[in-house]
Amino acid sequence: MAELPPKVTIMKGASPDLSAATYQIHDEGHTIGNALRWMIMKNPKVEFCGYSAPHPSENVIQVRIQMYDNLSSLSALITALADLDKLCETIEDAYVADLRKKTYERWDERA
């Protein structure tokens, strides 16, 4: 099988301290793109964050992050990924807890 391209790359034109950079994430789409953008924008140190899926024939998304105070956009990205994971865990726990309570209505549905 062909060698897979790296999952995440930093695109040309990033500032040397990575306070402003565009990350190309391979084999992802709007599912991750929009959720990740939202979580990055929740960070008060982020000046700007946006994402795009440049072309349907390219299986990538590009996430642009610009930081205040010359902070690293890469650590903002990693923090956001970790926070999103915690968010998923919290939702899963809440879902499973409510499912266990069995307080929902059961009904019969014919095939």
Place this chain on the structure above:
Amino acid sequence: MAQSYDPRRLVGIRAERVTDVSSRDFPGHYPGEDHSWSLERFRENLTVKIQRASERSIEFDLVGVDASIANAFRRIMIAEVPTICIENVYVYNNTTVIADEILAQRIGLIPLNVDPKQMDMKLDEDSTDRNTLVFTLRLECTRKPDAPKDSTVPSELYENYELLSGHLTWEPAGEQADVFAKNPPAPTNPNIVLAKLRPGQAVDITLHAVKGVGKDHAKFSPVATASYRLLPNIVIKKPIPPHLAEKFQKCFSPGVIHVDPRTKAVSVDEKNKRKDTVSREVLRHPEFEGYVELSRVRDYFLFSVESESAYLPQRLFPEAITVMRAKLANIRRAAEALLDQPGDTDVVMTDS
């Protein structure tokens, strides 16, 4: 007493437009307010409530999350939760009127009862007993010897006149006989008609089922639908005149508006307001102008998921979360690898 929501949580619904669609809960949007990410605050505001479930579908509320998160789960349930489907069809004989490729396409769409947890993804050309299930499909249509003479009914005239999903026979290989002993692989529904046959026509087909995801082919999608809508919110601004009460009630879906049988007092049924379709009929009548305000709650998602696979409906949402977390972990690993590279970012730059 009608439940009221923070106006910031509402998407306004007017006669010919919607207002305040986007969320604005970002740091820096409202001066002096902290909208940065906080897991504790999120946990406090989060509500997940399962409303009703059957053996095929589930409805639940997801309250307190952003649309981007709810949409990610919806998209994953449709396109990235894996299932087992027939991928390769080897036709040795097919004398039916259905062309090979059409029949192959129909066979691919049959939902199988195999729990995807029991199989691996087939990553290369090598088929093993861990990633491939083999089925055969053999049927020959014949004339019934004792058929009534003047009958025109196929079931009286012919044997095996319909090729059904139930005719699939599983051929265990390797360790599969033990692994799948409890629940032998078969279609979830044995009554799907794949082709119709007449005497002399026959099929002889071998099939390979593999694990896949919906973004590759819709047949792998574990759901018939996975969708959400926002909770409708109806606010009656001033009492509806009693002689218009019933007309007002009819502007909404049944059960949404309650009219007191004696006093004709109109109120919104808080339990049933989710049933409203938000048809906006009430906004078409000039006599109700100024009486009512329609909206939807931006972070109140009413999910409806129908399973069409081996998954129980209540398992689909946790599976979607698992897939999401695997994706996040994968990206995070790659991003952390970038951290370790020396300050010179030339190394990781790409031309595209």
